[in-house]
Amino acid sequence: MAALPRRIIKETQRLMQEPVPGISAVPSENNARYFHVIVTGPEDSPFEGGLFKLELFLPEDYPMSAPKVRFITKIYHPNIDRLGRICLDILKDKWSPALQIRTVLLSIQALLSAPNPDDPLANDVAELWKVNESEAIRNAKEWTRRYAMDN
Amino acid sequence: MDKDSQERDCAICLQKYHHPTRLPCGHIFCFLCVKGIAIQSKKCAMCRMEIPHDYFEHPDLIEKLAHDEITSEGDTEKYQWYYEGRNGWWKYDERSNMDLENTYSSGETECLLLLAGTIYCVDFHNMIQIRRSDPTKRRKVKRDIPTLPSKGIAGIKNVETSHTEVNTDSDENTVPNDNEETIQVNSPNLVAVNASTNTLTSSLSVDDLIDSLRQIDLHPDDSLSTDHEETLNSADT
Numbered sequence: 001m002a003a004l005p006r007r008i009i010k011e012t013q014r015l016m017q018e019p020v021p022g023i024s025a026v027p028s029e030n031n032a033r034y035f036h037v038i039v040t041g042p043e044d045s046p047f048e049g050g051l052f053k054l055e056l057f058l059p060e061d062y063p064m065s066a067p068k069v070r071f072i073t074k075i076y077h078p079n080i081d082r083l084g085r086i087c088l089d090i091l092k093d094k095w096s097p098a099l100q101i102r103t104v105l106l107s108i109q110a111l112l113s114a115p116n117p118d119d120p121l122a123n124d125v126a127e128l129w130k131v132n133e134s135e136a137i138r139n140a141k142e143w144t145r146r147y148a149m150d151n
Numbered sequence: 152m153d154k155d156s157q158e159r160d161c162a163i164c165l166q167k168y169h170h171p172t173r174l175p176c177g178h179i180f181c182f183l184c185v186k187g188i189a190i191q192s193k194k195c196a197m198c199r200m201e202i203p204h205d206y207f208e209h210p211d212l213i214e215k216l217a218h219d220e221i222t223s224e225g226d227t228e229k230y231q232w233y234y235e236g237r238n239g240w241w242k243y244d245e246r247s248n249m250d251l252e253n254t255y256s257s258g259e260t261e262c263l264l265l266l267a268g269t270i271y272c273v274d275f276h277n278m279i280q281i282r283r284s285d286p287t288k289r290r291k292v293k294r295d296i297p298t299l300p301s302k303g304i305a306g307i308k309n310v311e312t313s314h315t316e317v318n319t320d321s322d323e324n325t326v327p328n329d330n331e332e333t334i335q336v337n338s339p340n341l342v343a344v345n346a347s348t349n350t351l352t353s354s355l356s357v358d359d360l361i362d363s364l365r366q367i368d369l370h371p372d373d374s375l376s377t378d379h380e381e382t383l384n385s386a387d388t
Contacts, residue, residue, distance in 0.1 A: 005265045010165045060283070063163060064191045065269030097188060097268075098162040098196035 002030050003088030008058060010099050023105045025056065033058040037069075037072035039105060041148065042113040047075070054084070054108070058100065062101035067104055068093035076136075076143040078117040086111070086120035163187065163196055169246060170307055173211040176200040181243060182210065182307055189266030211308065231297035232273075232280055234290045242297075244305040253296065266305075 010020075012032070015025050026036040037054040041047030048098055053072040069091060071084035078086040090099060090107055120126030129136040161168050163184035181299035182189075186204070188194065193202050232251045243251060247264050254262035255275055262273045263283075267359040271281040273292055282288035303309045320353040 005164075007165045060270055061191075064187050073282075087276075094199075096192070096194070096196045096199065102261050128177075 005062075007063060008032065011075050013121070015102060019101050022109060025101055025105060033062075035101065037100055037105060039109050039112070041144060042109055045113045046137045047116075048149070050075075050114075050144035051150075052148050054105075056104075058101075063097035064065060066099075067101065069108065071092050071103060074143060074147040075112075076125060077112065077138040078115050078120045078129045078136075080122045085121065087119060089099075113134060124137045155355070166246075168213075169244065171213040171331050172303070173213060174200070174202060174206070175211075179213065182212065182268045183305060185210070186306065191268060209309075229297055231299070232292060232294050233299070233301060234292045236290075236302055239302040241295070241306065242304045247305070251294075327373050 004127060012027055021042040024038045025035045026037075035056040035058075037056050039052045039054060041050035041052065051073075052075060055070050055072055057068045059068060061076060070084060071080055071086065073084075074082075075084075081087075085110060088107060088111055090096070090104065117126040118131035125136065125139075128139070158369045159168070160166055161179075161181045161184055166181075168181055170178065172185050173179050173180050174185065174195050176195050178195050178200050180196065184196075186207070188196055188325050189206065190204050192199075192206075194200065195202065196275075230252055232243045232248050234243060235241075235268060242248070243264075247266065251262050251273060260275055262270045264273060264280075271280050272283055273280045278292050278294075280290045298313070301309070376386050
């Protein structure tokens, strides 16, 4: 019903024509503002080898306000809580309308490579990450194997 | 999509610059896109430099609106859509005009527009523009020949032949704050309708909303009229 802003159409077309390596974002058939996202775990991170599902929603005033993004796949990460909510500044107060779906997803992928336990969302995970990083990384790998790999 | 054409596009709407406007930091966006960010973050979308609060009194338009441009779409076959400001009519920008005209010509009863980051619904029946997030914000619209006298295009004032300055007076349409959409709602009936439907808008589609606007009883109950008071007050500040 609602006409889709040209910007969203253009971003969607570009995502299809020039996909970002390691990231796929496909609009839902019945809602062009809702994207099914898959991000691959970055190399040399505890999430390597995992395929992480996320959902991304473009609110009505996008791009003036940020997309809403959430992990659907369970992930052991100090900046992602058990509901999949992500603590990332560009999704909150550092949002800029010059950012796009692709840059947001790249930032999320980068967050997997660089967990920041000093700005935690999942407190227990962040705590362990600070006091016993090797155990935290072991947990992250275990969760990746258990929840983010098909077999 | 070649790189060059991407670089010529506005980083906010991802389309060719439309009335390009330069911010003090040097970054360029469409006039309406800058209005959108000035309402929201008040920072440049590229470098996050603050946009001066008086920026819209003297926007740095890269192509000044020539008087020609406003009247020369002389093609009498074409129609121009206008919206009402405080003391005159503004033309819609060319993109919105095209959307309105195409939607109107296809027989639809309304058209949704995204203007400066805000969604508006133009109701062709009543010839009004309603802000989706706040239906008390309304303007009259009209469809007419392109050569009528107007204040300018989408908040960019016409340049009088003798000066180059744009937007020298602080007209309500050029100021990127809430006032700009505050339209004087003359009919008390309309006010009552808005008050009683305000609380419903989030769960309704526009179609439902329009229907309920048409059907609604014009006597607001007390609790809702309080709500409405607040809406009006906040609009007036």
